Amino acid sequence: MIEIDSITKVYGDETAVDAVSMTVQTGTITVIVGTSGSGKTTLLRMINRLEEPTSGEVRIKGQSTLAVKPHILRRRIGYAIQGHGLFPHHTVARNIGAVPELLNWSRDKTEARVDELLDLFSMEPAQFRDRYPGELSGGQQQRVGVARALASRPDLLLMDEPFGALDPIIRTRAQEDLRRIQRQLGSTIMLVTHDMEEAIRLGDRVAVMDAGKLVQHGTPAEIITQPATDFVADMVGDVERPLRLLSLIPLSDLVEDGTADGAPLSPADSLRDALSACLWTGRSAVPVVEDGAPLGRVTLDAIRARARAHT
Amino acid sequence: MILRPLLIALLLALVLRPEWFTPVFAPLAPEGGPVIYQRASLLSLSLSHLGLVAAASLAATVVAVTLAILVTRPAGAAFRPLSRTITNMGQTFPPVAVLALAVPALGFGAGPTLVALFLYGLLPIFENATTALSTLPPATMEAARGIGLSRWQRLVRVELPLALPVTLTGIRLSVVIALGTATIGSTVAARTLGEVIIAGLLTNNTAYVLQGGLIVGLFAVLIYDALVQIERRLAARIGA
Ligand SMILES: Nc1ncnc2c1ncn2[C@@H]1O[C@H](COP(=O)(O)OP(=O)(O)OP(=O)(O)O)[C@@H](O)[C@H]1O
Ligand SMILES: [Mg+2]
Numbered sequence: 350m351i352e353i354d355s356i357t358k359v360y361g362d363e364t365a366v367d368a369v370s371m372t373v374q375t376g377t378i379t380v381i382v383g384t385s386g387s388g389k390t391t392l393l394r395m396i397n398r399l400e401e402p403t404s405g406e407v408r409i410k411g412q413s414t415l416a417v418k419p420h421i422l423r424r425r426i427g428y429a430i431q432g433h434g435l436f437p438h439h440t441v442a443r444n445i446g447a448v449p450e451l452l453n454w455s456r457d458k459t460e461a462r463v464d465e466l467l468d469l470f471s472m473e474p475a476q477f478r479d480r481y482p483g484e485l486s487g488g489q490q491q492r493v494g495v496a497r498a499l500a501s502r503p504d505l506l507l508m509d510e511p512f513g514a515l516d517p518i519i520r521t522r523a524q525e526d527l528r529r530i531q532r533q534l535g536s537t538i539m540l541v542t543h544d545m546e547e548a549i550r551l552g553d554r555v556a557v558m559d560a561g562k563l564v565q566h567g568t569p570a571e572i573i574t575q576p577a578t579d580f581v582a583d584m585v586g587d588v589e590r591p592l593r594l595l596s597l598i599p600l601s602d603l604v605e606d607g608t609a610d611g612a613p614l615s616p617a618d619s620l621r622d623a624l625s626a627c628l629w630t631g632r633s634a635v636p637v638v639e640d641g642a643p644l645g646r647v648t649l650d651a652i653r654a655r656a657r658a659h660t
Numbered sequence: 661m662i663l664r665p666l667l668i669a670l671l672l673a674l675v676l677r678p679e680w681f682t683p684v685f686a687p688l689a690p691e692g693g694p695v696i697y698q699r700a701s702l703l704s705l706s707l708s709h710l711g712l713v714a715a716a717s718l719a720a721t722v723v724a725v726t727l728a729i730l731v732t733r734p735a736g737a738a739f740r741p742l743s744r745t746i747t748n749m750g751q752t753f754p755p756v757a758v759l760a761l762a763v764p765a766l767g768f769g770a771g772p773t774l775v776a777l778f779l780y781g782l783l784p785i786f787e788n789a790t791t792a793l794s795t796l797p798p799a800t801m802e803a804a805r806g807i808g809l810s811r812w813q814r815l816v817r818v819e820l821p822l823a824l825p826v827t828l829t830g831i832r833l834s835v836v837i838a839l840g841t842a843t844i845g846s847t848v849a850a851r852t853l854g855e856v857i858i859a860g861l862l863t864n865n866t867a868y869v870l871q872g873g874l875i876v877g878l879f880a881v882l883i884y885d886a887l888v889q890i891e892r893r894l895a896a897r898i899g900a
Contacts (some may be wrong), residue, residue, distance in 0.1 A: 423805070430803060438821045483898075494803075
């Protein structure tokens with residue numbers, strides 16, 4: 350558990366982060382979202398003390414981050430940033446193994462971990478281990494950057510717009526990878542973005558920042574259906590709101606007995622996927638199939654009813 | 661570049677077997693005078709010349725890089741203009757004047773030459789190292805801090821390796837300047853290839869001048885070339 354306790358950062362006469370408090374549960378993804386200049390990066394950098402707070406403190410597993418030397422603290426906290434920041438003069442393996450090396454892991458253990466992570470990110474270890482960052486595509490560099498941040502199984506992983514520089518298709522894939530890997534490893538992640546779509550897709554919790562203040566902290570559904578301020582409502586977007594909500598709900602929630610024609614969806618797909626399929630193919634229901642076994646169907650009427658039942 | 665082996669062969673021949681070139685240089689020597697310099701072996705002069713340049717350049721590199729590291733730390737930033745002024749002075753002060761001033765203190769021989777070459781070599785190395793260390797890729801530096809490298813580890817593992825190619829360019833300039841400048845060390849009795857040139861000038865023997873000049877020039881070209889190759893390799897590794 351990470352407790353952020355009334356943390357504040359003042360630059361001159363500007364308050365970049367204003368008395369932000371929140372608690373992050375172990376094994377969850379918290380996405381910090383807000384417009385440019387709202388203090389997201391500053392908040393994140395105060396957690397691993399790349400920036401010293403003007404006041405307030407952060408506790409990880411009950412221990413204040415002020416109790417250890419900053420560079421020692423940072424070895425326990427993964428850090429991945431936009432533009433990856435890989436060491437261009439080190440191989441992929443050495444980049445990923447950078448923190449284990451600092452922590453004096455044995456060679457074998459580090460090598461095994463590097464290969465494990467490369468596998469996890471769908472990069473063939475034998476092929477990529479000995480390459481230099483300059484010999485990778487942008488998406489691959491980004492994955493290596495995230496792998497480096499995860500290498501020592503940190504208590505907490507901080508990510509500052511890690512997918513900001515990727516094209517939309519690679520970006521969606523990277524988000525899916527992260528979600529899958531996070532589930533698999535049970536990591537605790539705090540991720541900064543200014544993209545509400547990304548926040549809703551990835552977050553167990555979403556924290557919305559506006560002008561240095563934390564204006565709302567809740568589940569994606571709460572952010573969508575009960576925005577605390579006009580600013581949050583604006584971030585979600587009126588037009589997008591119903592679709593965003595539907596994107597959070599899996600078909601398994603609404604599946605009912607019966608049959609339907611056309612291409613089936615899986616129970617893990619969202620209501621938004623089903624709505625989209627219905628509209629595009631002119632159907633009023635879609636079949637739901639799990640591993641080849643029919644589970645039933647989801648109807649357009651049921652989706653409509655679910656979208657209206659938000660309050 | 662097929663030229664490289666040819667130049668190396670030519671240089672080796674000039675230094676080790678100067679007598680082979682008697683027919684080439686003969687027309688330039690004064691009537692009946694000696695054609696090939698024989699007062700000292702060209703090999704030992706070459707080695708002594710290179711030794712002086714290497715020692716001075718090494719010292720200049722150590723001092724200039726250390727200074728560059730200091731002035732690129734937050735605490736040392738205030739000293740940057742001062743260091744620049746000092747290294748600039750080292751370069752604007754003519755080496756001949758340094759020699760003249762250093763002789764009373766250090767006596768004749770290698771000492772004054774070393775001082776002059778050292779001072780003359782500081783500036784290019786300092787400028788390049790400072791520039792390289794203050795223009796490192798920001799995302800890499802942020803990540804280096806973010807993953808928990810200490811200051812020292814950042815310097816040794818990230819900053820210096822990344823600054824190396826540009827710093828090496830400065831060292832190359834400095835070495836090549838020193839190779840030429842070292843010749844004037846002979847005026848204060850340092851053993852360098854300048855001895856051959858000066859002997860030629862004193863006895864009106866163009867053959868000597870050409871011989872000395874050619875050897876120094878070939879060393880400069882070949883060393884320059886070798887350092888360029890090393891820089892390319894390093895830069896390629898660092899990612900282009
Ligand atoms: N080192 C600094 N010195 C002075 N002001 C700063 C510094 N770092 C950030 N700020 C200011 O603090 C405010 C918050 O900056 P921050 O980088 O945290 O915003 P952000 O939410 O991450 O924005 P973006 O989405 O553009 O990355 C900004 O107004 C910025 O100008
Ligand atoms: Mg930011």
